[in-house]
Amino acid sequence: MDLAIETNGLTKKYGSLTAVNKLDLKVQRNTIHGFLGPNGAGKTTTMKILVGLLKPNEGTVKVLGQELHGSKNGGVLKWFYEQADSRLSIGYMPELPKFPKHLKGAELLDIYGQMYGMTQQQRKEQIPKLVELVGLKGRENDLIGKYSKGMQQRIGIAQTLLNNPELVILDEPSLGLDPVGMVEVREVVKEIAKEGRTVLVSSHLLFEVEQICTHVTIINRGTALVSDTLQNVSGLLSGPAMLHVEVAKISNTIVNAVKKLPCVTSVVQTGDTLRIQMETHEDMRAQVSQEITRSGGIIVAMSQKTSNLEDVFIQLVSKDQGGKPQ
Amino acid sequence: MTATRTSTGRPHPSWFTRFWAVVRYEMLWNIRKKKFLGLVIVAFIFATLSWVLPVVLSATTDQAINANPEYAVTFTIPGIGIFLFALITAMNSISSEFESGTIVPLLTKPVSRSMIFLGKLLATFMIILVTYTILFVYVVIGGAVVYGPQNNLHLVPLGLFGNILSTFVWIAIILAAGALSKSTIVSTLVALGVFIGLFLAVPIIAVFAGPSPVLNYLPGSGASGTMMTTQGPITVGAGTDGIGANLINYALYSSANVDFNTTNIELQDGQPLITQALAYSEPISVITSRSVATAVVYTIVFLFIAWIAFKWAQILE
Incomplete structure (x- = not known):
């Protein structure tokens, strides 16, 4: 199995709180993988570890075949340098992304593109396409400080795609969007995956995940409860149809x-x-x-x-929390 | 020659390309700050007033303006100006990235924290360099127009360098406070506290305890002395804020000595009698080299603290 993401025993603690607990996450290449869990389940922490923003306490992380965090050879400087390089092939949109308000949308993309090492010509070609893809055409030369929350989400998605990443990690991409915006984001995510990329997307909106994802992992209290294809997970707790x-x-x-x-x-x-x-x-x-x-x-x-993803989600999470399955 | 490739098979972008992107990011932030633009305007207003006022007075009193060929070369940004330029350019640089959450998308780009830190530092340096250069050129032109031909203009870059170095002492302190606290308010208050504290404390200590040489090792104005020159007595500040003026003084009067006096206050017939006595003298060369060395040490130490704090800062939000 060709994996884009592979974690083994991934653990992250904040003091006495264990945010991620021996998580084994496997995301196949060229899939749209939904990452589900209730608030505080450890989704965002896991995603931050995957992009190098946080260092785990235990466990191993492989992203696009490259081991992160675990390198003990070469000292601290090498660790930081490798971390930066591993991000060349990853696009990440944090939950409710914040961008510098003093920059214009197109300027932000241009500067981030330069950080990815894109040439001026590449940026000139890529940025208008992305602006159009996320529906910001005509507003790309406005200051980000003047953008609505939805527009900031859109520029957030655009910046994840700048470098034609092999892996796109989206943390709650629909959060704060109006219904039309949510539909548009779903379409964009599908478009992203069509181009042969792997997408890991976390969402509270289970119907959204059902519509766009091919695979699903449900986590609770930092541990994976189930991880499989959407079809198998949806049918997991149901009896025959x-x-x-x-x-x-x-x-x-x-x-x-x-x-x-x-x-x-x-x-x-x-x-x-x-x-x-x-x-x-x-x-x-x-x-x-x-x-x-x-x-x-x-x-x-x-x-x-048949039982849908929501039924499965509620049953699994309730069971894990010691409650009765609904 | 083929480009090196990363472990994921992509061409390895050059370090400089990525670094320059960080510099652009920071420079755009700085030059679009309203408070920075406001400070630049105020600085230019003060510089303009320094030669417009003599012209106005001359016109109203019918007295000709005295020629001052040393006007441009002796121009220096006062301590409060140096502090404010440092504060305005550096106060948001690191702390507001954390406060606003913009650090998260930035750190997920293929740029290391050290690269970001160095990029921010270079951008700050370039902003200060360009602003000060324009200000100094403006002063040279204005001085020549009002006070006649100017002497020793080749020394102006020396004064410019000194002012930049003085500014970087405060920039380093502000960046360190910002990186440690991740709060713009805290870093600003710390910087203001240190500046105002020293601004008030140093003269008071100098009056009551004498111009102790220890004062010259603190950031800021340091002890104040008097240097006799062919042009008359010149007041010399021995601290890190006075490097620009000291470098020029050294270039012009390399063998001069600076006298530091102790102020004595006695009661004589019920009346306070204030007298001054020579505490010690130092060559201008010693004062200049010491203030430069002190500034360099402060800058390196506080930048190192800021770098370490930034590098290991946790991204919790």
Whole structure:
């Protein structure tokens, strides 16, 4: 498995408080990986360790194949130099990013681009594209001090992409945005991933994560509770899926045909409605609807009840905190 | 020659490119500060008044302005001006990065903390250098217009260098306070406390305890003495704020001595009698070299403290 991020036993303590506790996080390359957890779960601390802002107390961190923090050879100066170099391939947007108010949006990107070692020509080409991507065209020459919170989020996303990073780490990118802004950010994140980048994104908005992420890690009290593909995590705590199908011209032929499907364990008919218990939590609506239609039925409505990410999140976190799963 | 590559396979950007980006970042911050622009305007107003007032007085009293060929070369920024330039340029430099949270995106760029610190320092130096240079050129031109042809103009850069060095003593103290406290208010109060404390304490100590040489090792104006020259007596400040004037004095009167007097206050027939007695004399060469050495030591020590504090500062927010 080709990993963009790999932590083993990562631990960070602030005095007596353990913010990150033996965290094993594995993020595959070319995925959008959601990083979920309640407030104070250790998401931001982990992300800060990944970009070198914080030094862990224990554990190892590998980002894009390069080990951070653990180097004991070469002394303190080498450690700092390596840290700076490792950031060449990483784009990071902190939670509610703050940028110098005295700089204009385009100036900020230009200076940050220069810090990445981009030539003037590269910056001239890249900055207008990014400004357009994040929806700041026409406002790039305003002082950041005059930007709204949403615009600061947008310039924050733009600065993460300056250096065409292989890994983009976004800490709550939708925080403070209006609904339209949230949708736009989701689209931008999808765009980022399309270009073959790995994205690690933390969010409180579980429906947002469901829409954009391919993989999910849920952490609580600094420890990973689950880490897998979104599909597997969403189905983790659910029993088999249940399909509700309303069929016009229902007949025994249709009921028997559905029962014969390999993924179906039972079918209960109530009037024109069939309640179909599935063997799996995977989405089998296409197969079921095909079988009903082939048997002469007309589907009026169909819905599948499965647990979603929110259910899983609440159940896992509640269980971890000693509460009853809801 | 092929460019070196990082461990992730990217071309390794040059150290200088990244460093210069930090310098740009800091310079733009400084020159857009309203308080900095305000201070520059005030400095130029004072410089202008120093030659406009004689012109106005001359016009109103019908007396010709006396030629002063040493006007430009003896120009120096007063201690309060040096302190204010240092305060305004350095007070936000490190502390407000932490206060405003701008340090977080900055530190996630491929620039090390040492690079950021050095970049900020160079930007501050360049801002002070350019501002002082323009001010000194302005004074030279104004002096020539009002007081006639000026002598020893080749020594003006020496005075400029001295003023910059004096300013950097305060800049180093302010940066250290800012890096340790991560608070602009605390660093400003510390700097003001040290400046005002010494500004008030040094003359009082000098009157009651004599012009102790210890005073010359503190940042600020230091003990005050008198140097006799062909142009008449000149007051010499032996502290780090007077380096510019001292360098010029040394260049012009290299063998002169500076007398430091003790002030005695006695009651005679119920009336206070103030007398002065020579406490000690020092050659101007000793005073100048000592003030330069003291300034260099203070600058290095406090910059080192600031660098260490900045390098190890935790980013908690």
